[in-house]
Amino acid sequence: MYLINRTDYKNDFIKKIVEFAMPSGTKKPFLLVVRYGSISTGICYDYFPIISVTLEKNAKYPLLRNDKPRTKNYIRNIPIESEMAHLVFLVAHESGHYLSNGKLSEGDCDAYAIHTVSQWRLFSSF
Numbered sequence: 227m228y229l230i231n232r233t234d235y236k237n238d239f240i241k242k243i244v245e246f247a248m249p250s251g252t253k254k255p256f257l258l259v260v261r262y263g264s265i266s267t268g269i270c271y272d273y274f275p276i277i278s279v280t281l282e283k284n285a286k287y288p289l290l291r292n293d294k295p296r297t298k299n300y301i302r303n304i305p306i307e308s309e310m311a312h313l314v315f316l317v318a319h320e321s322g323h324y325l326s327n328g329k330l331s332e333g334d335c336d337a338y339a340i341h342t343v344s345q346w347r348l349f350s351s352f
């Protein structure tokens with residue numbers, strides 16, 4: 227993985243999240259861009275091995291992700307307790323798209339991300 231990190235998180239910490247979110251997929255090379263922006267969002271391109279994750283700079287936590295209706299089958303009202311959890315969520319969601327070559331739906335990727343955040347909570351308390 228190649229990393230462009232424009233956040234305050236350490237590179238090693240973000241690499242740990244990626245290893246956690248895609249334990250079998252880290253051999254497939256890609257570029258991960260992590261930065262701050264006006265909204266928290268992620269994108270995984272279909273034809274380029276690039277994942278981009280943006281964190282809203284002044285977001286108030288806890289928050290509900292997808293609290294407003296969206297197109298596609300995103301899971302509504304996902305509780306996100308902190309910016310760090312949001313980072314794990316977004317990396318995991320986009321990892322779902324990437325590892326499935328775009329075959330997983332938005333709802334499937336949300337479910338994978340919810341699972342990954344819950345596992346991360348256990349892992350990071352050790």
Ligand SMILES: [Zn+2]
Nearest residue numbers: 319323332335
């Ligand atoms: Zn998605």
